[in-house]
Amino acid sequence: MYAQMVKSTGEGVRSLDEMDPQERAFQERIDAGGKIEPKDWMPDGYRKTLIRQIGQHAHSEIVGQLPEGNWITRAPTLERKAILLAKVQDEAGHGLYLYCAAETLGVTRDQMTRDLLSGKMKYSSIFNYPTITWADMGAVGWLVDGAAIMNQVPLQRTSYGPYARAMVRICKEESFHQRQGFDIMMKMAKGTAEQKRMAQDALNRFWYPSLMMFGPSDAESIHSAQSMAWKIKMNSNDELRQKFVDLTAPQADYLGLTIPDENLKWNEEKGGYDFSEPDWDEFFEVLKGNGPCSVERLEDRNRAWDEGRWVREAMLAHADKKRAAKLAAE
Amino acid sequence: MASDAHLFEWLCRMGDNALVLGHRVSEWCGHAPVLEEDIALANTALDLIGQTQLWLGLAGEIEGKGRNADALAYRRDVMDFRNLLLVEQPNRDFGHTMMRQFLFDAWHIEMLSALKGHEHAEISAIAEKSLKEVTYHFERSADTVIALGDGTEESHKRMQDALDRLWPYVGEMFLSDDIDRAVCDPAPLREAFDARINAVLSEATLTRPDSDFAHKGGKTGVRHTEHLGHMLAVMQFLPRAYPDAQW
Numbered sequence: 001m002y003a004q005m006v007k008s009t010g011e012g013v014r015s016l017d018e019m020d021p022q023e024r025a026f027q028e029r030i031d032a033g034g035k036i037e038p039k040d041w042m043p044d045g046y047r048k049t050l051i052r053q054i055g056q057h058a059h060s061e062i063v064g065q066l067p068e069g070n071w072i073t074r075a076p077t078l079e080r081k082a083i084l085l086a087k088v089q090d091e092a093g094h095g096l097y098l099y100c101a102a103e104t105l106g107v108t109r110d111q112m113t114r115d116l117l118s119g120k121m122k123y124s125s126i127f128n129y130p131t132i133t134w135a136d137m138g139a140v141g142w143l144v145d146g147a148a149i150m151n152q153v154p155l156q157r158t159s160y161g162p163y164a165r166a167m168v169r170i171c172k173e174e175s176f177h178q179r180q181g182f183d184i185m186m187k188m189a190k191g192t193a194e195q196k197r198m199a200q201d202a203l204n205r206f207w208y209p210s211l212m213m214f215g216p217s218d219a220e221s222i223h224s225a226q227s228m229a230w231k232i233k234m235n236s237n238d239e240l241r242q243k244f245v246d247l248t249a250p251q252a253d254y255l256g257l258t259i260p261d262e263n264l265k266w267n268e269e270k271g272g273y274d275f276s277e278p279d280w281d282e283f284f285e286v287l288k289g290n291g292p293c294s295v296e297r298l299e300d301r302n303r304a305w306d307e308g309r310w311v312r313e314a315m316l317a318h319a320d321k322k323r324a325a326k327l328a329a330e
Numbered sequence: 331m332a333s334d335a336h337l338f339e340w341l342c343r344m345g346d347n348a349l350v351l352g353h354r355v356s357e358w359c360g361h362a363p364v365l366e367e368d369i370a371l372a373n374t375a376l377d378l379i380g381q382t383q384l385w386l387g388l389a390g391e392i393e394g395k396g397r398n399a400d401a402l403a404y405r406r407d408v409m410d411f412r413n414l415l416l417v418e419q420p421n422r423d424f425g426h427t428m429m430r431q432f433l434f435d436a437w438h439i440e441m442l443s444a445l446k447g448h449e450h451a452e453i454s455a456i457a458e459k460s461l462k463e464v465t466y467h468f469e470r471s472a473d474t475v476i477a478l479g480d481g482t483e484e485s486h487k488r489m490q491d492a493l494d495r496l497w498p499y500v501g502e503m504f505l506s507d508d509i510d511r512a513v514c515d516p517a518p519l520r521e522a523f524d525a526r527i528n529a530v531l532s533e534a535t536l537t538r539p540d541s542d543f544a545h546k547g548g549k550t551g552v553r554h555t556e557h558l559g560h561m562l563a564v565m566q567f568l569p570r571a572y573p574d575a576q577w
Contacts, residue, residue, distance in 0.1 A: 062360075062365070065359060065360035065368070066360050069359035069360040069361075072356045072357075072359050073353065073356060073357055073564050073565060074564055074565065074567050074568060075568075076404070076568035076569055076575075076577040077400045077404070077569075077577050078349075078379055078382055078383050078386075078399055078400055078403055079383070079400075080577055081356070081379055082376055082379045082380060082383075085356055085359070085372050085375055085376045085379065086372075086376055088359055088360070088372060089368075089369055089372035089373060089376065092360075092365055092368045092369045092372065093369060095365060096365055096366070096369070099365075134568055134577070184577075187576060187577055191575055191576060192572065192574055192575050194572055194575070195572070195575050300360070300361065303361070304360070304361040304362065304363070305363075307363070307423070307424075308362065308363020308364060308367075308424065309363070310482070310484050310485055310488065311363035311364070311367075311424050311425075311478065311485070312363055312364055313481070313482055313484075313485070314477060314478045314481025314482045314484070314485030315364075315477050315478070315481060316481075317480075317481045317482045317485075318476070318477040318478075318480050318481040319477075321480065
């Protein structure tokens with residue numbers, strides 16, 4: 001997902017009886033569907049895990065601007081250009097809400113930004129893949145935003161109040177993004193032979209990386225078990241991946257495109273599709289910084305940050321001067 | 331009433347300014363100095379592309395040859411573009427980008443105000459809608475010019491350099507010919523423009539250049555800069571490479 005492989009405490013989930021009264025009250029509130037707010041007591045592990053998770057999600061929105069920004073200047077019509085601009089602007093806005101949500105947990109946006117730029121904090125593996133043709137704008141909206149929605153819709157009910165509220169706004173915009181992606185795919189898939197070729201090629205390249213967005217199976221993961229007990233993770237990775245495939249396979253049919261998986265077929269018994277796992281070795285390489293665009297993405301973000309330093313310094317200096325002048329006048 | 335030929339040319343001037351500047355601003359996407367600026371730049375670009383659709387859409391209708399806004403944006407070459415030379419200047423750094431925006435906004439806001447209530451109802455309606463957006467663009471670009479002009483020694487120097495470099499492109503905005511005069515003469519707007527920018531430049535502690543020298547040839551299409559062709563090569567790639575495709 002936009003947050004992948006987020007580690008929690010690394011300890012098993014404790015039962016209510018093993019908790020001290022404060023933690024027990026906290027867990028009971030979550031179990032009863034209550035929300036935790038910034039000023040409430042929370043276990044250290046909950047705070048740290050959330051910072052990692054929300055921070056990773058925020059960074060994904062920020063880095064996620066790059067593969068789509070890559071096509072804004074080449075969008076083929078004025079309307080497509082406007083829609084893509086609006087979408088990328090939404091993503092920057094999502095980054096902003098999420099950084100604000102993370103800041104309520106006692107970390108600053110500057111610190112998180114530094115951790116992104118140094119490579120210490122991660123962003124979703126998917127944004128390390130290149131966008132090569134215009135059809136990729138369709139595939140990113142249809143598959144990548146489609147996969148993100150699978151995870152984000154349940155997160156509207158997550159236990160941490162500021163995160164849940166940010167997610168409500170984000171989900172509204174994401175479903176529009178997904179629809180615009182599908183709309184591009186439809187035009188391409190029903191278009192000229194060259195467009196159809198681009199559409200199929202985009203699906204071929206983005207299918208497995210989209211499946212990787214959910215992360216490897218976490219049925220056995222103690223990190224996931226703890227996050228689920230805290231309701232900061234609502235479903236298992238496999239559950240969400242299955243749901244995504246079940247929803248997407250008929251859409252590909254409708255488009256007349258072929259999902260690049262010979263094993264993909266409907267399984268009546270389980271009421272879902274059987275499908276092939278992505279190449280998890282590739283996934284772990286991408287996480288290590290060996291994705292096709294990993295170096296470029298971080299280079300881009302670092303360059304923007306370094307080249308913008310004089311602007312940020314000047315804005316602060318001007319604000320200080322204004323404040324001083326105002327004080328002097330009083 | 332202006333002739334259709336004059337109206338078409340004039341509408342291309344307005345539309346191409348919005349298109350070329352909107353495109354330039356959109357080149358920043360994801361690379362601004364701070365997240366809030368990324369959002370604001372995308373917002374400005376989005377407004378300008380929206381205005382492009384209106385101006386060039388009307389231009390196509392008046393021309394009556396079946397060209398819509400997309401055909402005008404994506405299928406004309408450099409010599410048929412009618413934008414000011416100022417807006418095709420490259421982004422260079424954030425200071426240049428905001429100075430270019432500020433100088434254009436200060437002209438744009440006066441131009442659109444003058445067009446409100448124009449006898450051509452559609453021109454008046456587009457101007458009125460655009461003016462709301464451009465009022466905000468000017469507020470933001472002026473605030474940024476002030477903050478960066480006044481900020482630090484480095485930012486002051488960068489902004490003064492940007493002003494000096496872009497100043498020779500200011501004069502073209504106020505040159506007028508028969509086409510302008512048939513719809514709205516920009517020459518009388520100079521005074522209000524000067525008052526507007528002088529106030530901001532003084533607060534920004536920037537020195538307005540003395541020279542009145544003005545490059546020209548953008549809005550007449552006689553001589554664009556070398557920059558425009560590169561921009562069009564990128565912008566028009568898909569419709570040119572796949573002329574039969576619908577997107």
